[in-house]
Amino acid sequence: xIEVKEVTKTYGDVIPVQDANLQxxxxxxxxxxxxxxxxxxxxxxxxxxxxTPTHGEVIVDGVALHSMSxxxxxxxxxxxxxxxxxxxxxxxxxxxxxxxxxxxxLAGIKAKQQRSLARELLEKVGLDDKGNRFPGQLSTGEQQRxxxxxxxxxxxxxxxxxxxxxxxxxxxxxxxxxxxxxLNEKGVTILLVTHDSEMADFARxxxxxxxxxxxx
Amino acid sequence: xxxxxxxxKESLRRGRKSIAGVLFILLxxxxxxxxxxxxxxxxxxxxxxxxxxxANIIVQPKGEPFDLYSGTxxxxxxxxxxxxxxxxxxxxxxxxxxxxxxxxxxxxxxxKALLVVGVTPEEKKAKPWWMIDNEVLTIEFPxxxxxxxxxxxxxxxxEDRSQIVLGGETFRVSGVLDETGSPDDFxxxxxxxxxxxxxxxxxxxxxxxxxxxxxxxxxxxxxxVAQEMDEVLPPDAQVSTVEQIAKAQMGTLxxxxxxxxxxxxxxxxxxxxxxxxxxxSAVDERxxxxxxxxxxxxxxxxxxxxxxxKVMAFAVIGGLLGYVMGTGFSVLLGPLVAEAKVSPIISxxxxxxxxxxxxxxxxxxxxTRRISRLDxxxxxxxx
Numbered sequence: 001x002i003e004v005k006e007v008t009k010t011y012g013d014v015i016p017v018q019d020a021n022l023q024x025x026x027x028x029x030x031x032x033x034x035x036x037x038x039x040x041x042x043x044x045x046x047x048x049x050x051x052t053p054t055h056g057e058v059i060v061d062g063v064a065l066h067s068m069s070x071x072x073x074x075x076x077x078x079x080x081x082x083x084x085x086x087x088x089x090x091x092x093x094x095x096x097x098x099x100x101x102x103x104x105x106l107a108g109i110k111a112k113q114q115r116s117l118a119r120e121l122l123e124k125v126g127l128d129d130k131g132n133r134f135p136g137q138l139s140t141g142e143q144q145r146x147x148x149x150x151x152x153x154x155x156x157x158x159x160x161x162x163x164x165x166x167x168x169x170x171x172x173x174x175x176x177x178x179x180x181x182x183l184n185e186k187g188v189t190i191l192l193v194t195h196d197s198e199m200a201d202f203a204r205x206x207x208x209x210x211x212x213x214x215x216x
Numbered sequence: 217x218x219x220x221x222x223x224x225k226e227s228l229r230r231g232r233k234s235i236a237g238v239l240f241i242l243l244x245x246x247x248x249x250x251x252x253x254x255x256x257x258x259x260x261x262x263x264x265x266x267x268x269x270x271a272n273i274i275v276q277p278k279g280e281p282f283d284l285y286s287g288t289x290x291x292x293x294x295x296x297x298x299x300x301x302x303x304x305x306x307x308x309x310x311x312x313x314x315x316x317x318x319x320x321x322x323x324x325x326x327x328k329a330l331l332v333v334g335v336t337p338e339e340k341k342a343k344p345w346w347m348i349d350n351e352v353l354t355i356e357f358p359x360x361x362x363x364x365x366x367x368x369x370x371x372x373x374x375e376d377r378s379q380i381v382l383g384g385e386t387f388r389v390s391g392v393l394d395e396t397g398s399p400d401d402f403x404x405x406x407x408x409x410x411x412x413x414x415x416x417x418x419x420x421x422x423x424x425x426x427x428x429x430x431x432x433x434x435x436x437x438x439x440x441v442a443q444e445m446d447e448v449l450p451p452d453a454q455v456s457t458v459e460q461i462a463k464a465q466m467g468t469l470x471x472x473x474x475x476x477x478x479x480x481x482x483x484x485x486x487x488x489x490x491x492x493x494x495x496x497s498a499v500d501e502r503x504x505x506x507x508x509x510x511x512x513x514x515x516x517x518x519x520x521x522x523x524x525x526k527v528m529a530f531a532v533i534g535g536l537l538g539y540v541m542g543t544g545f546s547v548l549l550g551p552l553v554a555e556a557k558v559s560p561i562i563s564x565x566x567x568x569x570x571x572x573x574x575x576x577x578x579x580x581x582x583x584t585r586r587i588s589r590l591d592x593x594x595x596x597x598x599x
Contacts, residue, residue, distance in 0.1 A: 083508075087504075089505075091505050
């Protein structure tokens with residue numbers, strides 16, 4: 001379970017997130033919607049432990065994320081979280097399959113086993129025949145599917161998806177959302193940030209953020 | 217995936233940039249190897265050239281001042297020629313290149329003064345640079361009633377002379393030496409025994425010039441050899457190093473070494489800055505990748521390790537190529553610079569690796585430290 005307790009983030013005079021309170025149950029699919037610049041990504045990064053709140057705290061399964069040392073927080077993210085970014089953030093000099101292997105490598109799995117697991121993951125997103133291509137040789141939709149396969153590699157309990165369809169056309173966008181929904185049905189908690197109401201509808205619960213404040 | 221894959225795959229995919237990184241190390245190491253190799257050749261050549269200044273130890277009668285300018289002693293006190301044999305009994309006799317006894321006499325030839333020196337074949341050993349018509353002396357030197365003329369001595373007397381009369385005896389001119397730039401140019405040389413007969417000083421010499429092979433060796437230097445000679449010779453003989461020459465020899469060598477070291481250090485510092493700049497750019501260019509890796513749980517230390525391994529790989533390749541290129545450059549072009557044969561120095565290879573790796577690590581400390589301070593969100597957002 002994720003608990004966001006009175007979280008505020010400030011950058012000087014700018015307050016992208018103010019007094020945010022939120023509770024996400026295990027296995028939920030929550031989308032955070034709002035206009036551009038409303039603080040959606042900042043809130044997601046605070047919940048994922050990538051940013052430290054100025055006030056308040058984020059508790060995941062009873063553990064206050066920001067009271068951990070940086071090293072422990074990195075390890076916690078590695079074991080429990082998966083990330084899908086708008087810009088995919090695939091490593092350009094690695095092939096698709098090698099990109100998927102990264103979380104497996106970080107988990108200490110042997111190289112041979114990494115390869116077979118990564119192949120399985122690519123198969124799940126329908127890219128088993130394109131694993132040896134570099135990101136630049138894949139379409140944007142295919143790149144995002146590789147990124148999803150990478151996010152799933154460490155069997156995350158929570159998947160953070162920041163505008164995962166932002167760089168995709170409608171058809172590819174919906175396809176990606178179907179993969180994400182399937183994951184949720186398998187028990188993965190999903191936190192989705194999007195400004196696209198059609199994509200937000202894939203979630204079971206929607207939260208609106210306006211000027212850094214959560215709207216009920 | 218393995219840690220090393222992040223290094224090899226990135227380096228191979230970004231071939232041109234990787235080559236630039238290797239080039240900075242190659243340049244530094246190449247110049248180090250070239251400077252050291254040519255430096256050694258210069259040392260060797262300088263030693264050889266300085267040896268041509270003449271002997272570096274003079275044995276003369278006690279109290280007789282040696283005139284460096286003319287290369288002779290003034291006065292009439294003589295030494296027995298047998299001291300030559302005594303000198304050859306010193307402990308470090310292997311360092312003796314030539315032990316050349318000399319007896320001088322000034323003659324008048326058609327109203328022109330000529331300093332004639334009685335010498336043994338050792339003189340030829342002491343002066344291997346002596347040439348006639350640009351070729352090294354091949355004749356047995358000098359023998360019987362023969363006379364060898366210095367360059368300017370022959371010019372003064374007339375180039376076409378085939379014989380010269382000294383003290384009533386006729387000597388055949390066996391050759392005229394090419395210019396040496398030393399007092400030898402103004403002298404003539406006849407066999408020592410002939411000179412002793414001419415001046416009726418059988419078995420006697422004015423001085424003995426000694427050439428040693430090692431001027432500043434660690435185990436034994438010319439001062440040590442001179443000391444040993446002093447110990448085996450009777451007290452009427454005074455052994456002295458040609459200090460001015462020795463100082464000039466050592467001073468020149470030090471200057472050559474200092475200059476090449478200074479040039480090398482400047483290039484090394486420059487290469488270090490270039491490499492550091494390269495590594496900083498690499499960290500900047502890969503901020504997004506670093507941000508993503510930090511976000512999905514890679515520890516900053518592991519990311520730093522990737523960068524350090526990369527610079528180490530550059531160092532090993534750059535060190536090896538730098539050694540090969542520096543040596544090749546020295547061997548091919550060194551003879552034009554050093555005017556001497558340049559040989560590869562194998563021992564520089566491990567030194568090259570040590571310097572290259574040291575340089576690589578030193579220049580990646582500051583850029584990679586930035587990784588640990590990098591905020592993943594900032595890194596992902598910024599690009």
